[in-house]
Amino acid sequence: MGESRKTTIINWIKKRRIKLGIGFILLLIYYFSLPKVLFQEPYSTVIESAEGDLLSARIAADGQWRFPAQDSVPYKFKKCIVYFEDQYFYSHPGFNPVAIVKAIGQNYRAGKVVRGGSTLTQQVVRLSRDGKKRSYFEKFIELILATRLEFRCSKDEILNLYAAHAPYGGNVVGLEMASWRYFGVQPHQLSWAETATLAVLPNAPSLIYPGKNQQRLLNKRNRLLKKLYEEEVIDRDTYELSILEELPQKPYELPQTAQHLLQNIAKTHEGQRIKTTVSNRIQNRVNQIAARYYGEYKQTEIYNLAILVVDVKTRDIIAYVGNSPTNKAHQKDVDIIPAPRSTGSVLKPLLFASMLNDGELLPNTLVADVPTYISGYSPKNFNNTYDGAVPAQKALARSLNVPAVLMLKDYGIYRFYEQLQRLKLSDIKQHPNHYGLSLILGGAESNLWDLCRAYAGLSSTLNYYTAHDAKYRENEFVDLNWDSSVKRDFGDEGFSKPLLGAGSIWLTYNAMKEVNRPEGDEAWKFYDSSLEIAWKTGTSFGGRDAWAIGTNSRYVVGVWVGNASGEGRPSLTGVGSAAPVLFDVFNLMPRPKNWFETPYNDLEEADICALSGHLAGPDCPVSKQWIPVSHRQTETCPYHRLVHLDTDGQYQVNSNCESVDNIVTKSWFVLPPVMEWYYRSNHLNYVSLPPFRDDCTGTTANVMDFIYPKDDSKVYLTKDFNGELQPIVLKAAHTRANARLFWYLDDQYLGETQTFHEMPVITQTGSYYLTVTDEQGHELKRKIEVISK
Numbered sequence: 001m002g003e004s005r006k007t008t009i010i011n012w013i014k015k016r017r018i019k020l021g022i023g024f025i026l027l028l029i030y031y032f033s034l035p036k037v038l039f040q041e042p043y044s045t046v047i048e049s050a051e052g053d054l055l056s057a058r059i060a061a062d063g064q065w066r067f068p069a070q071d072s073v074p075y076k077f078k079k080c081i082v083y084f085e086d087q088y089f090y091s092h093p094g095f096n097p098v099a100i101v102k103a104i105g106q107n108y109r110a111g112k113v114v115r116g117g118s119t120l121t122q123q124v125v126r127l128s129r130d131g132k133k134r135s136y137f138e139k140f141i142e143l144i145l146a147t148r149l150e151f152r153c154s155k156d157e158i159l160n161l162y163a164a165h166a167p168y169g170g171n172v173v174g175l176e177m178a179s180w181r182y183f184g185v186q187p188h189q190l191s192w193a194e195t196a197t198l199a200v201l202p203n204a205p206s207l208i209y210p211g212k213n214q215q216r217l218l219n220k221r222n223r224l225l226k227k228l229y230e231e232e233v234i235d236r237d238t239y240e241l242s243i244l245e246e247l248p249q250k251p252y253e254l255p256q257t258a259q260h261l262l263q264n265i266a267k268t269h270e271g272q273r274i275k276t277t278v279s280n281r282i283q284n285r286v287n288q289i290a291a292r293y294y295g296e297y298k299q300t301e302i303y304n305l306a307i308l309v310v311d312v313k314t315r316d317i318i319a320y321v322g323n324s325p326t327n328k329a330h331q332k333d334v335d336i337i338p339a340p341r342s343t344g345s346v347l348k349p350l351l352f353a354s355m356l357n358d359g360e361l362l363p364n365t366l367v368a369d370v371p372t373y374i375s376g377y378s379p380k381n382f383n384n385t386y387d388g389a390v391p392a393q394k395a396l397a398r399s400l401n402v403p404a405v406l407m408l409k410d411y412g413i414y415r416f417y418e419q420l421q422r423l424k425l426s427d428i429k430q431h432p433n434h435y436g437l438s439l440i441l442g443g444a445e446s447n448l449w450d451l452c453r454a455y456a457g458l459s460s461t462l463n464y465y466t467a468h469d470a471k472y473r474e475n476e477f478v479d480l481n482w483d484s485s486v487k488r489d490f491g492d493e494g495f496s497k498p499l500l501g502a503g504s505i506w507l508t509y510n511a512m513k514e515v516n517r518p519e520g521d522e523a524w525k526f527y528d529s530s531l532e533i534a535w536k537t538g539t540s541f542g543g544r545d546a547w548a549i550g551t552n553s554r555y556v557v558g559v560w561v562g563n564a565s566g567e568g569r570p571s572l573t574g575v576g577s578a579a580p581v582l583f584d585v586f587n588l589m590p591r592p593k594n595w596f597e598t599p600y601n602d603l604e605e606a607d608i609c610a611l612s613g614h615l616a617g618p619d620c621p622v623s624k625q626w627i628p629v630s631h632r633q634t635e636t637c638p639y640h641r642l643v644h645l646d647t648d649g650q651y652q653v654n655s656n657c658e659s660v661d662n663i664v665t666k667s668w669f670v671l672p673p674v675m676e677w678y679y680r681s682n683h684l685n686y687v688s689l690p691p692f693r694d695d696c697t698g699t700t701a702n703v704m705d706f707i708y709p710k711d712d713s714k715v716y717l718t719k720d721f722n723g724e725l726q727p728i729v730l731k732a733a734h735t736r737a738n739a740r741l742f743w744y745l746d747d748q749y750l751g752e753t754q755t756f757h758e759m760p761v762i763t764q765t766g767s768y769y770l771t772v773t774d775e776q777g778h779e780l781k782r783k784i785e786v787i788s789k
Contacts, residue, residue, distance in 0.1 A: 034145055034148040034149060034152065035128075038124070038125075038128045038149075038161065039127075039128050039161070039164075039165060041060070041062060041064070041066060041165075042060040042061040042062055042064075042066070042271050043060055043066050043067065043068045043271040043272070043273075044057050044058055044059055044060045044064075044065055044066055044067050044068075044177070044271070045057065045058040045262060045265065045266040045269065045270050045271055045272060045274075046058075046067050046068060046272075046273040046274070047258065047261065047262050047265055047273075047274050047275075047276050047278075048273065048274070048275045048276060049257075049275075049276060049278050049279060049280035049283065050275070050276065050277050050278060050279055050280075050316075050484055051279070051280050052275065053186075053255075053280040054180065054186065054254070054255050055255065055257045055258045055261070055262070055276065055278060055280065055283065056254075056255065056256045056257055056258050056259045056261070056262040057254055057255075057262070058262055058263075058266055058270075059171075060271065061270075061271070063171055064171045064172075064173050065171055065172050065173060065174075065177045065181070065254075066164075066165070066173040066174055066177065067164065067174050067176045067177050067273065068164070068271070068272060068273040069160050069161060069163070069164035069174075070160065070163075070164070070176060070273075071160070072156065072160065073156070073159045073160055073163045073175070073187075074187045074188040074190070074195070076190060076192055076195040077163065077175060077187060077190075077195050077198065077199060078156075078159060079228065079233050080192075080195050080196050080198075080199035080224060080228070081120070081159070081162070081163075081199045082120070083224065083227050083228060083231060083233070084196075084199045084200055084203070084224045084227075085119075085120055085123070085199075085203070086119045086120040086121075088119075089119065089120050089121075089155065089159075090155055092119060092121075093147055093150055094119060094121045094122070094143070094146035094147040094148075094149060094150040095119055095121070095122060095143045095146055095147065118139075118142070119146065120158065120159065120162055121146040121149055121150060121158050122142045122143060122146045123162060123166075124146075124149065124158055124161045124162050124165070125142045125145045125146050125149060126142055127162070127165045127166070127167075128165070129141075129142070129145075163175040163176075163187075164176070166178075166201075166202035167202055167205045168181070168182075168198070168201050168202065168205055169201065169205040169206065169207075175187050175198060178198050178201065179194075179198065180252060180254055180255075181251050181252060181254070182194075182197075182198070182248040182251065182252070183248060183252065184252035191242065191245065192225065192228070192234055192238055192242045193221065193225065193242035193243070193245035194245070196221045196224045196225050196228070196242070197217070197221050197247060197248070199224060200217070200220040200221055200224055201217075203220075204216075204217075204220070207220070214247055217247060218247055221247070222243050225239055225242050225243055226239070257280065257283050257284060257287065258276075258278055258283055258320050258321075259322075260320065260321070260322020260323055260335040260337070261276065261278065261317070261320040261322065261482060263322070263333075263335055264320075264322070264335060264337075264338070264482075265482065274482075274483060275483075275484045275485065276317070276482045276483065276484060277311075277314075277316035277317050277318065277481060277482055277483070277484050278317055278318060278319060278320060278482065279318050279319065282309065282318055282319045282588065282589070283318075283319045283320070283321075285588050286307055286309065286319040286321055286585055286588075287321060287325075289307070289581060289584050289585060289588075290305060290307055290321045290324055290325065290581075291324070291325050293305060293324075293561075293580070293581050294324035294325055294326060297561065297577065298326070300569060300571050301563075301567075301569060302561060302562065302563060302569050302571070302572055302577065303324065303326045303330035303563055303564070304323055304324050304326060304330065304331065304334070304336060304561070304562060304563055304564040305321075305323070305324045305336075305559065305560060305561040305562075305578075305581065306321060306322055306323060306335075306336035306337050306448055306559070306560045307319065307320075307321040307557070307558070307559050307581065307585060308320060308321075308337055308448050308449065308452050308557070308558045309555060309556070309557050309585060309589070310452050310453075310456045310480055310555065310556040310557075310558075311554070311555060312456050312459045312460050312463065312551070312553065312554055312555060312556060313460065313463070313554070314481070314487075314488065315453070315456055315460075315478055315479070315480050315481050315488050316480075316481050316482070316484075317480055317481065317482045318555070318589075319585075320337065320482070322334075322335035322336055322337050323335065323336055323564070330563070330564065330565075331564040331565065334564045336448070336560055336564060337447065337448045337449050337560075338447050338448075338449050339447055339564075340427040340445035340446060340447050341445055341446070341447065341540070341544075341545045341560060341562070342442040342443075342444075342445055342540035342541065342544060342545050343442050343444055343445065343446050343451075343538060343540070343545075343547070344441070344442040344537075344538025344539045344540045344545055344546075344547050344574060345399045345401075345404070345440075345441065345442070345536065345537065345538040345539070345547075345574070346446075346451060346536050346537070346538035346547045346549055346574075347420070347439070347440055347444070347446075347538075348396055348399065348404050348440060348536065349396060349508050349511075349512055349534075349536050350416075350419065350420070350423065350454070351404065351407060351408060351411065351416055351440055352392065352393070352396050352407070352508050352511065353458070353500050353504045353505055353507075353508040354411065354415075354416065354419050354500065354504075355392075355407060355410075355411050356503075356504040356507055356508065356628055357497075357500045357501050357504035357628065358411075359628070359630070359633050359634055360410065360411060360634065361392055361407070361634070362392070362608065362613055362614065362615070362625075362627050362634055363391070363392060363393045363507050363510075363511065363613070363625065363627070364391040364392065364393060364394075364608065364613030364625065365391065365392045365612070365613040365614055365634070366389040366390065366391060366392075366611075366612045366613050366614075366639070367389065367390060367391075367392050367395055367403040367406060367407060368388075368389055368402070368403065368406055368675055369381070369386050369387040369388060369389060369390045369395065369400055369402050369403050369675075369678065370386050370388060370402070370674045370675055370677075370678055370707065371386060371402075371674075371707050371708060371731065372402050372405065372406065373708055373709065373710050374405070374409065374437060374710075377405075377436065377437055377438070379401045379402050379404075379405045379437070379438075379441060380401060380402070381400050381401050381402055382399070382401065382539075386402065386678040387400070387678060387679065387682050388671065388674075388675045388676060388677065388678030388679025388680070388681075388682065389671055389675045389678075389679050390403055391613050392407070392511075392613065393507075393510075393511035393514070394511075394514075395407075396508075396511045396512065396536075397511055397512070397514040397515050398515075399515070399536070399537065399538075401441055404440045404441065405437050405440060405441065407440075408437055408439065408440045409437060413432045413433075413435070413436065413437065413439060414432050416439065416440075417432040417435070417439070419499075420444075422477075422499055423450075423454040423457070423477060423499065424450060424453065424454070424477055424479075425444075425446045425450045425451070425454065426446075426447075426450055427444075427445045427446050427447055427450065428444045428445070428446060430444075442538065442539075442540045442541055442545075448558045448559075448560050449480060451547075451549055451558055452480065452549065452556050452557075452558040453477065453479060453480050454477070455549055455551050455556045455558075456480070456551070456556045457476050457477035457478075457498075457499070458500065458505050458508075458551075459505075459509075459551045459552075459553065459556060459596075460476055460490075461473075461476050461497075461498060461499070461500065461502060461505060462502045462505045462506055462509070462553075462596050462597075462599065463553055463596070463597075464476070464493075465502035465599050465601075465602065466502065466596070466597035466598070466599050467597070468493065470495070470502075470599070470601035470602070471493045471494060471495060472493065472494060472495065472496060472497055472498050472502075473490040473491050473492070473493050473498065474490075474491035474492055474493075474494065474496070474498055475489060475490050475491030475498070476490060476491075476498040476499070477498065477499065478490060501599075501602050501628060501629075502599035502601075502602045503599050503602035503603040503626075503627075503628040503629060504602075504628050506596055506598060506599050506602075506603070507603075507626070507627075507628070508534070509534035509551070509596060510534075512534035512535055512536055513532060513533065513534050513535075513595075515535055515536060515537070531552075531583065531586055531587060531591070532552060532595050533550040533551060533552050533586055534550065534551050534552070535548060535549065535550030535551070535579070535582060536548070536549055536550075537573070537574025537575045537578060537579055538574045539572070539573045539574045539575075542568035543568040543569050543570050543571070543572040543573070544562055544563070544566055544567070544568040544572070545560065545561075545562045545572075546560070546561040546562055546572045546573055546574045546576075546577040546578040547559065547560055547574050547578055548574055548575075548578035548579045548581065548582040549582075550582050550586060552586070552591075552592050552595070552596075553592045553594070553595070553596050554589070554590070554591075554592045555586070555589050557582055557585050557586055557589075559578040559579075559581045559582045559585070560578065561577040561578045561581065598626075601629075602628065602629050603626045603627065603628065603629060604626070604627060604628075604629050604630075605624050605625070605626060605627075606624070606625060606626075606627045607622045607623075607624065608622070608623055608624070608625040608627070609621065609622070609623075609636075609637040609639075609640065610622065610623040611637075611639070611640070611669050612637045612638070612639045612640070612669070614634065614635060614636055614637040614638065614639075615634055615635070615636045615637065616636065616637060617636040617637040617640055619637075619640040619641060619642055619667035620636075620637045620640045620667070639669055639670055639671055640667055640668070640669055640670075641667070641668060641670060642665055642666070642667055642668075643665070643666055643667075643668045643670075643689065643690075644658075644663045644664070644665055645663070645664045645665075645666055645690065646658060646662065646663070646664070646693065647662050647664060649664065649666070649690070650690055651690050651691060651692060651693035651696075652689070652690050652691065652692045652693070652696070653692070653693050653696055654692075654696055656696060657693055657695045657696035658693075658696075668687075668689055669686070669687075670689050671686075672702065672705060673702060673703060673704045673705040673733045673734060673735050674705045674706075674707050674733040676688065676733070676735055677707075677733030677734070677735075678733075680737075688735050688736065688737075689735060691703075691736065703734060703735045703736070703739075703774070703778050704732055704733060704734040704735065704739070704741070704772065704774060704778060704780060705732065705733055705780065706730075706731070706732050706770075706772070706780060706782055707731035707732060707733055708729070708730060708731045709730065709770075709782065709784050710782075714784075714785045714787055715728050715784050715785065715786050715787065716728075716786075716787050716788075717762070717763075717765075717786060717787065717788040725762055725788065726762075727760035727761055727762045728760070728761050728762075728786070729758050729759070729760050729761075730743070730758070730759045730760075730761060730770065731757060731758050731759075732753075732757040732772050732780070733757065734757060734774060737755065738754065738755065739754070739774050740752055740753070740754045740774065741753050741754075741757050741772050741773070741774055742772065742773050742774075743759045743770075743771070743772055744770070744771040744772075744773075745761060745763065745768050745769075745770055745771075746768050746769055757772075763786055764786070764788070765786055765787055765788045766785070766786060767783065767784070767785050767786075768783070768784055768785075768786060769781055769782070769783055769784075770782045770783075770784055
């Protein structure tokens with residue numbers, strides 16, 4: 001081979017390599033020419049119901065109504081847009097040479113641009129490059145990028161991009177938003193005429209404005225409909241009916257069915273489309289209930305309410321009403337569901353269940369209900385009356401404050417605080433001493449979300465236990481869920497309680513079922529069709545918050561009523577304001593077939609004192625009752641004792657004054673004096689213990705006690721508006737209704753009382769001994785410290 005031949009071959013190889021290199025570089029440029037994310041614009045935040053219906057939407061950050069692209073384009077729009085814009089869309093590689101040549105020829109003859117020749121793929125590229133100056137060079141770039149887009153995406157995906165980003169006039173972008181704005185329905189619900197209207201609009205979006213260019217828009221729509229008929233996409237009847245349809249005349253409002261849930265979701269999912277767990281039907285019905293009660297309550301200057309409905313089994317949110325349909329002056333945009341508010345009495349069932357679970361209470365154990373003063377704290381019942389003693393579950397059903405405070409005192413504030421932390425009540429986060437005993441009466445704050453989660457966890461614990469061979473799940477108190485793509489993990493099953501046992505929960509719910517119903521539903525027990533729910537109300541101090549939370553085996557419903565501003569109203573109560581809303585919501589929900597199943601494996605039948613509710617002692621009348629398993633360690637009845645009476649049963653006697661043969665021994669139900677004082681006024685069958693006969697000596701009896709003040713307590717003298725000291729009122733109780741009591745402060749005689757033992761006293765600051773005696777010589781002494789403010 002000659003030298004020249006060799007040189008020629010080498011040069012050819014070099015040129016070949018250069019061409020290959022250039023080709024490779026051009027291929028890389030071509031490959032990476034199309035941005036990975038074609039559209040950078042922000043999207044509206046959109047939430048859908050569990051059925052796929054639009055619940056609410058929020059405008060995008062750039063002020064445009066631009067919904068995220070859907071998975072598919074409706075059939076009608078697909079046909080309309082292809083026949084109108086790009087009939088050969090499914091056969092070209094991203095550009096149509098024939099259309100380009102025809103467009104150049106028509107534009108040349110007309111002396112201006114009368115035809116674009118762009119395919120739908122090119123239009124998608126042009127929309128993604130919004131703001132670029134129109135030129136032949138730009139058209140060439142669009143053509144290149146269109147072919148690249150065809151390699152990346154399927155034809156249907158390209159159509160989806162077009163439908164999501166096509167301009168529809170004003171700040172309306174995309175088919176879905178245009179469908180809602182101009183026709184008030186979803187795209188797949190549009191008629192052929194409506195779809196055709198939206199297919200021709202991106203070509204000239206200014207035609208949509210009402211009253212302007214209506215005839216031009218109508219002509220364009222009808223030409224498209226005729227083409228669809230000629231191409232046998234629609235039949236003659238459809239065509240003739242379609243051309244008779246009117247054009248849209250005014251914009252529709254977007255559905256805002258769950259705007260506060262949208263507001264909540266947008267915090268973490270802005271610009272996304274979220275399919276929620278909310279039922280569109282139930283959400284709309286609950287919205288109607290909220291609107292009706294708002295219209296009623298605003299007459300008494302109560303402007304806000306919130307409703308949350310939770311599926312017990314899945315923890316899914318079924319309905320979410322964050323506020324009433326009020327106005328800006330009354331904070332309509334505030335989502336009250338996560339807002340901390342004073343709890344009122346809604347924590348009482350949690351204390352009751354905890355004490356049952358820990359073996360420190362039985363369902364009907366008598367709890368004191370008397371005037372109470374604890375370190376300067378004096379709780380009062382709502383109606384300012386006292387029962388003396390009341391069964392614990394009735395105290396819960398009637399929401400009595402004094403028994404609840406005394407139960408918390410016995411259980412321990414620290415222990416109950418830790419229990420609330422395990423229940424994930426996140427707003428109860430101060431030190432337990434910050435709340436004190438007021439914790440059980442609204443001294444702490446919580447929110448509707450946390451409270452509904454807690455009650456849903458309790459209901460699910462009970463349901464799972466009875467349905468799965470007496471087993472529990474370790475993660476029963478999971479968070480609530482609004483995202484349909486998320487399924488909560490409840491953890492492994494086993495025999496350890498997640499927090500409270502099924503038996504304690506079941507007994508608590510049975511007590512809550514007895515809560516007095518709102519007006520008009522008082523006789524619910526007498527109807528087979530009546531709604532069975534375990535529910536509790538709460539009213540915060542000053543009438544600022546009204547709560548009602550209820551549950552059956554399928555749902556938990558929580559309701560809050562009040563003013564978002566915190567302004568109280570005297571007419572606002574849990575049972576009067578929140579409970580009616582609760583029952584209306586429950587009445588629209590599907591009903592479970594049965595009440596909660598009885599968890600027999602976590603209960604045992606025990607002999608209980610029929611009068612005191614304690615475990616029966618040897619002198620008690622006995623009744624059989626269900627109690628939590630292994631809780632026989634609670635004390636036996638402390639109120640029944642054997643007493644010795646004379647043959648007539650009128651007096652107590654002993655061997656010093658009566659022959660043993662004549663002494664009658666009898667079991668007697670005896671309450672402490674203060675409890676007895678109030679108890680007998682509400683229980684006509686209560687019989688006080690007879691006094692000792694006068695000739696009996698060496699006897700003592702606890703026949704009286706102080707109601708106020710307690711031992712070693714500080715008593716404050718207050719002043720009226722004129723600056724004058726007001727008396728302190730000392731109170732005592734005696735087992736005999738007509739007993740006369742004599743009062744002394746140190747050596748000073750104050751006077752006597754009969755029947756009602758209250759003694760007003762004004763004295764100087766200092767320490768004193770208060771003494772009270774009765775006619776039979778029984779005496780009480782108490783040291784007190786009087787302080788003048």
